[in-house]
Amino acid sequence: MIKKMNEEIIEHFLRVVPLTDKEIRLIKEKIEFLKLNKKTHLLAAEEVCSSIYYIKRGCIRVYTMDDHCLENNIFFAIEDWWALDLMSFIEKTPARFYIETIEECEVWSISKPKFDLLLEEIPILEKWFRMLLQNALISSENRIHYKSSLKAEERYIKFLEKYPKLERRISQKHIASYLGISPEFLSLMKTKRLRKEKIE
Amino acid sequence: MIKKMNEEIIEHFLRVVPLTDKEIRLIKEKIEFLKLNKKTHLLAAEEVCSSIYYIKRGCIRVYTMDDHCLENNIFFAIEDWWALDLMSFIEKTPARFYIETIEECEVWSISKPKFDLLLEEIPILEKWFRMLLQNALISSENRIHYKSSLKAEERYIKFLEKYPKLERRISQKHIASYLGISPEFLSLMKTKRLRKEKIE
DNA sequence: CGCGACGTTGATTTGCCTCAACGATTGTGG
DNA sequence: CCACAATCGTTGAGGCAAATCAACGTCGCG
Numbered sequence: 001m002i003k004k005m006n007e008e009i010i011e012h013f014l015r016v017v018p019l020t021d022k023e024i025r026l027i028k029e030k031i032e033f034l035k036l037n038k039k040t041h042l043l044a045a046e047e048v049c050s051s052i053y054y055i056k057r058g059c060i061r062v063y064t065m066d067d068h069c070l071e072n073n074i075f076f077a078i079e080d081w082w083a084l085d086l087m088s089f090i091e092k093t094p095a096r097f098y099i100e101t102i103e104e105c106e107v108w109s110i111s112k113p114k115f116d117l118l119l120e121e122i123p124i125l126e127k128w129f130r131m132l133l134q135n136a137l138i139s140s141e142n143r144i145h146y147k148s149s150l151k152a153e154e155r156y157i158k159f160l161e162k163y164p165k166l167e168r169r170i171s172q173k174h175i176a177s178y179l180g181i182s183p184e185f186l187s188l189m190k191t192k193r194l195r196k197e198k199i200e
Numbered sequence: 201m202i203k204k205m206n207e208e209i210i211e212h213f214l215r216v217v218p219l220t221d222k223e224i225r226l227i228k229e230k231i232e233f234l235k236l237n238k239k240t241h242l243l244a245a246e247e248v249c250s251s252i253y254y255i256k257r258g259c260i261r262v263y264t265m266d267d268h269c270l271e272n273n274i275f276f277a278i279e280d281w282w283a284l285d286l287m288s289f290i291e292k293t294p295a296r297f298y299i300e301t302i303e304e305c306e307v308w309s310i311s312k313p314k315f316d317l318l319l320e321e322i323p324i325l326e327k328w329f330r331m332l333l334q335n336a337l338i339s340s341e342n343r344i345h346y347k348s349s350l351k352a353e354e355r356y357i358k359f360l361e362k363y364p365k366l367e368r369r370i371s372q373k374h375i376a377s378y379l380g381i382s383p384e385f386l387s388l389m390k391t392k393r394l395r396k397e398k399i400e
Numbered sequence: 401c402g403c404g405a406c407g408t409t410g411a412t413t414t415g416c417c418t419c420a421a422c423g424a425t426t427g428t429g430g
Numbered sequence: 431c432c433a434c435a436a437t438c439g440t441t442g443a444g445g446c447a448a449a450t451c452a453a454c455g456t457c458g459c460g
Contacts, residue, residue: 066349074344087338096345126326133333138287140340144274145296147347148380149266152416172439180348182417187440352448372407385448387408 009054009108012080016128023122030114036105042083043099049088051109055081058105059169062097063177071098073178075139076166083107086136102170152181153189209254209308212280216328223322230314236305242283243299249288251309255281258305259369262297263377271298273378275339276366283307286336302370352381353389 009031010024019027036042036058043049045065053060060083063073074097077083088095089112110118119125146155156179160167167175176186209231210224219227236242236258243249245265253260260283263273274297277283288295289312310318319325346355356379360367367375376386 064345064349070349072345072348074341086334087341090334096341126330130326130330130333133330133337134286134290137333137337137340140337140344141274141287141296143344144340144347145264145272147344148272149264149270171437173437183439184418184441185416188416191440371405373405382449383407384409384450388448391408 008056008080012054013125013128016131017124019122019124026121027118030118031108031110034105034107034109036101036107038101038104040101040105041098042101043085043088043095043097045096045098046094047088048092049085049095049097049099051111052082052084052089052115053077053099053107053109055079055083056106056108058101058107059103059166060099060105060107061102061170061174062099064097071177072180073174076102076163076170076174076178078166078169082132086133102174147180152179152185155179156186156189208256208280212254213325213328216331217324219322219324226321227318230318231308231310234305234307234309236301236307238301238304240301240305241298242301243285243288243295243297245296245298246294247288248292249285249295249297249299251311252282252284252289252315253277253299253307253309255279255283256306256308258301258307259303259366260299260305260307261302261370261374262299264297271377272380273374276302276363276370276374276378278366278369282332286333302374347380352379352385355379356386356389 010019010027013019013027031054034053042051042053042060055077057079060077061073062075062077062083062085063071065071083099085095085097085099087093088097092112119129146158150158159175159179172186172190173183176183179186210219210227213219213227231254234253242251242253242260255277257279260277261273262275262277262283262285263271265271283299285295285297285299287293288297292312319329346358350358359375359379372386372390373383376383379386
């Protein structure tokens with residue numbers, strides 16, 4: 001029963017790389033389980049991102065702040081995703097991003113020292129980490145592509161297609177910020193689409 | 201003298217990871233030196249990116265094509281950079297990007313099979329590759345940030361600051377495409393800035 | 401030389417923002 | 431558990447950044 005507690009994160013690793021029982025124990029030793037309230041900040045820009053968070057349950061947003069103090073959502077992380085500022089975590093530089101829960105969350109965190117130790121103890125985790133980087137890069141490149149080649153409405157449709165479940169969990173202002181438009185304009189698009197649906 | 205031929209790419213690796221003479225030989229065995237004319241395509245979207253290119257001399261652009269057949273420059277690669285579609289290369293999936301020289305180029309290429317072999321023979325190259333991924337991710341995330349939080353002119357200034365040498369080497373229409381604006385609007389901004397300078 | 405690609409300039413249009421006012425919903429302290 | 435505040439989403443008016451279209455000079459190249 002106790003063994004079951006870490007199931008999700010271990011299964012997450014096992015989906016990418018094989019692990020022995022001993023290695024699984026090494027991982028379990030180093031992870032910490034956290035329950036977090038809504039609107040809890042896990043990282044603020046200028047701090048160093050000293051832990052990574054695997055989400056068992058809940059939703060987290062990663063965002064920047066521009067010169068005019070406007071927030072800009074970079075991505076949302078939900079169940080079975082990771083939330084972190086990769087650059088800050090790896091290079092121990094001040095973070096560019098803020099990380100905040102937008103739902104009640106249950107997460108596992110791994111601190112940087114323990115993470116480094118894990119990579120030494122279980123070299124095959126390098127592969128898992130490379131996959132993490134790859135996936136992050138791919139979605140980042142896709143976003144650049146979409147942002148420069150699609151209009152706001154097309155981007156919204158893509159978002160709905162790709163993350164159909166997220167729309168109901170995330171407030172419109174956060175979705176608007178993710179899409180790079182104002183909340184008012186998103187609202188406009190939605191009503192326009194509703195009217196269209198009714199006609200058809 | 202012949203030994204000198206591969207200097208740049210080997211030095212590039214040595215800047216990130218230590219290598220023995222034997223390992224350097226293993227690398228040299230697998231790389232191929234190419235001279236390319238201007239406007240040579242190294243990769244077209246839908247193909248699989250089967251080689252990566254290290255640039256000794258010249259300039260290459262990586263771009264996408266949107267639904268309306270408009271090109272969108274994702275990034276420029278010059279001396280000591282790599283040109284590739286990472287996702288396609290790693291996962292052997294159809295490329296999202298086109299790769300084209302915009303100057304006469306001298307590059308070293310490594311094919312995917314030889315690349316995989318190298319990573320096996322020289323495990324420490326995994327670290328180099330992870331650094332490549334990291335750097336690509338960081339600049340990709342920065343671009344998203346800039347694109348959503350800065351106006352066209354601010355992005356242009358950032359570009360000039362970050363790549364002061366590129367402006368003279370790359371045509372305005374390509375820079376405009378990279379910045380995500382029309383060539384006409386870039387032209388407008390430039391004359392505006394020139395006038396401003398004259399007044400000061 | 402002549403053609404085609406490039407850069408400039410101006411007129412017009414458009415996608416999206418900002419501001420403001422108003423209901424709806426959520427959160428909170430009494 | 432209610433009352434009130436705060437936040438959120440909607441709607442509309444007006445404005446601006448940047449796109450589009452078109453016309454023209456210029457440069458490089460076959």
